[in-house]
Amino acid sequence: MIDEKEFIQQLLDPKTQNTAFQQLLSEYQRPLYVHIRNIVLNHDDADDVLQNTFVKVFQYLKNFKGESKLFSWMYRIATNEALTFLSQKAKLNGITSEALQNKTIDNLKADIYFDGDEIQIKLQKAIITLPEKQQLVFKMKYFQELKYEEIAAILGTSVGALKASYHHAVKKIEIYVTSN
Amino acid sequence: MKAFKLENEPKISTGFKTPDHYFDDLSAKVLQQINEDKKEVKVIPFYKRKKVLSILAAAVIIMALMIPIVNNYNATSKELDEDTLETYLAYQSNLNQYDLIQNLDAKDIQKLNKNVAIEDETLEDILSSTPNIEHLISE
Numbered sequence: 350m351i352d353e354k355e356f357i358q359q360l361l362d363p364k365t366q367n368t369a370f371q372q373l374l375s376e377y378q379r380p381l382y383v384h385i386r387n388i389v390l391n392h393d394d395a396d397d398v399l400q401n402t403f404v405k406v407f408q409y410l411k412n413f414k415g416e417s418k419l420f421s422w423m424y425r426i427a428t429n430e431a432l433t434f435l436s437q438k439a440k441l442n443g444i445t446s447e448a449l450q451n452k453t454i455d456n457l458k459a460d461i462y463f464d465g466d467e468i469q470i471k472l473q474k475a476i477i478t479l480p481e482k483q484q485l486v487f488k489m490k491y492f493q494e495l496k497y498e499e500i501a502a503i504l505g506t507s508v509g510a511l512k513a514s515y516h517h518a519v520k521k522i523e524i525y526v527t528s529n
Numbered sequence: 530m531k532a533f534k535l536e537n538e539p540k541i542s543t544g545f546k547t548p549d550h551y552f553d554d555l556s557a558k559v560l561q562q563i564n565e566d567k568k569e570v571k572v573i574p575f576y577k578r579k580k581v582l583s584i585l586a587a588a589v590i591i592m593a594l595m596i597p598i599v600n601n602y603n604a605t606s607k608e609l610d611e612d613t614l615e616t617y618l619a620y621q622s623n624l625n626q627y628d629l630i631q632n633l634d635a636k637d638i639q640k641l642n643k644n645v646a647i648e649d650e651t652l653e654d655i656l657s658s659t660p661n662i663e664h665l666i667s668e
Contacts (some may be wrong), residue, residue, distance in 0.1 A: 465544025
């Protein structure tokens with residue numbers, strides 16, 4: 350990929366904008382989809398959030414200062430969109446975020462876009478018992494296999510704090526799975 | 530029960546799948562959404578329009594209320610125009626020439642001289658058409 354600054358210029362220039370944005374989409378749609386899907390859990394919601402994320406990326410691109418990498422900036426937008434989506438959906442249903450996630454996991458068994466079995470369901474159930482930040486760190490590290498440096502740039506925390514967070518998350522998950 | 534250790538287990542996947550060809554037309558969908566957003570006409574909230582309208586209405590009412598005041602102001606204006614003054618002096622006044630002369634100062638007389646500058650021809654006309662010219666000359 351060409352120099353990131355140059356690429357951002359192409360994204361901002363009306364003449365090259367469409368081609369550049371197409372390129373951005375094809376490069377990031379899969380990893381961002383996986384990231385969002387891991388947070389919202391079902392496909393239809395992930396689809397909505399992913400589209401909104403790209404629209405926001407396009408809208409805010411002119412405010413992108415290049416202080417962080419385009420990659421982590423986009424992941425940050427996706428994370429915020431997904432978390433906002435979850436809390437709004439929970440509010441709309443008059444339940445807590447955790448109760449909503451529990452319900453979504455129960456529905457996964459009947460979801461045609463889910464082919465996990467007992468252990469996947471159990472792991473998801475274990476994850477939702479964690480605090481939000483630990484959930485994110487665990488999913489990004491274990492499922493998406495992002496590097497600690499990348500996660501740190503996305504979530505704006507130190508690598509040390511992330512390692513501790515991940516360690517705590519793994520311990521709690523192991524305890525949950527063992528006892529359930 | 531044996532303690533569950535994540536690192537001892539084979540990697541557990543999420544089990545999430547996507548519909549076939551989902552990513553094929555995703556970019557087209559997103560671009561369409563962006564273009565729709567661009568085209569969207571800016572909607573002015575109703576309350577804003579109402580506010581502008583009420584301000585306009587208030588301005589019109591105030592201006593309408595001010596019409597009699599403006600009219601009155603003109604009517605009661607203390608400055609008299611020259612015509613009115615002349616007419617008054619000519620018909621209503623009990624001032625006589627003597628009073629007028631008494632009130633004239635040097636500047637006024639100079640002004641009068643300028644105003645009443647009569648050309649020679651006009652003077653001749655007056656003299657020839659006046660029957661008692663001799664009387665005037667002898668005086």
